[in-house]
Amino acid sequence: MITIKENVKNIEEFNYLYDSVGWGSYDKEVTKQALDNTYYSVSIYDNDKIIGYGRLIGDTICFMYIHDVMVLPDYQSKKIGTLIMNKLLEEINRIKEKHPDVLVYLGASKNKEGFYEKFGFITREKANLGAGMILDEE
Numbered sequence: 716m717i718t719i720k721e722n723v724k725n726i727e728e729f730n731y732l733y734d735s736v737g738w739g740s741y742d743k744e745v746t747k748q749a750l751d752n753t754y755y756s757v758s759i760y761d762n763d764k765i766i767g768y769g770r771l772i773g774d775t776i777c778f779m780y781i782h783d784v785m786v787l788p789d790y791q792s793k794k795i796g797t798l799i800m801n802k803l804l805e806e807i808n809r810i811k812e813k814h815p816d817v818l819v820y821l822g823a824s825k826n827k828e829g830f831y832e833k834f835g836f837i838t839r840e841k842a843n844l845g846a847g848m849i850l851d852e853e
């Protein structure tokens with residue numbers, strides 16, 4: 716049975732999924748702080764097994780950021796990602812009731828833009844804005 720839980724801060728589950736989608740794994744202390752500073756998250760389970768996760772960070776008035784949307788590979792293409800996005804966007808809508816001008820950002824992984832387009836996201840370029848940028852650490 717598929718179940719949804721909100722605001723679970725389980726370091727092992729997060730690191731397990733993060734590794735499963737090929738992103739490596741964070742040190743436990745790093746994950747702990749990241750989860751502690753998360754505004755809202757959704758975890759999806761098949762019975763007791765974690766199969767999906769996504770989270771929101773931000774100030775709830777000017778900017779919110781969708782991050783770490785991940786589905787265990789065996790469960791991909793079964794609408795679990797859709798379930799995660801719908802829950803995150805429900806929470807965004809609750810924020811927008813109070814603060815309608817809040818901007819919602821995300822950084823899509825390469826070739827994942829099409830997934831997010833299904834939920835109304837566009838590239839900044841298409842919104843006549845400059846590119847999103849990231850500090851170059853290389």
Ligand SMILES: CC(C)(COP(=O)(O)OP(=O)(O)OC[C@H]1O[C@@H](n2cnc3c(N)ncnc32)[C@H](O)[C@@H]1OP(=O)(O)O)[C@@H](O)C(=O)NCCC(=O)NCCS
Nearest residue numbers: 736785786791792793794795796797823824826827829830
């Ligand atoms: C990207 C990801 C979250 C999608 O979750 P999912 O459960 O596999 O996706 P869903 O089954 O809910 O798919 C929903 C729709 O998006 C489409 N879609 C999924 N991945 C896509 C992609 N990379 N490009 C374009 N469309 C995509 C599906 O075809 C489906 O379309 P439909 O509604 O017309 O049938 C999942 O594949 C994943 O975890 N990937 C690895 C981690 C990752 O890259 N996350 C994104 C980080 S930015």
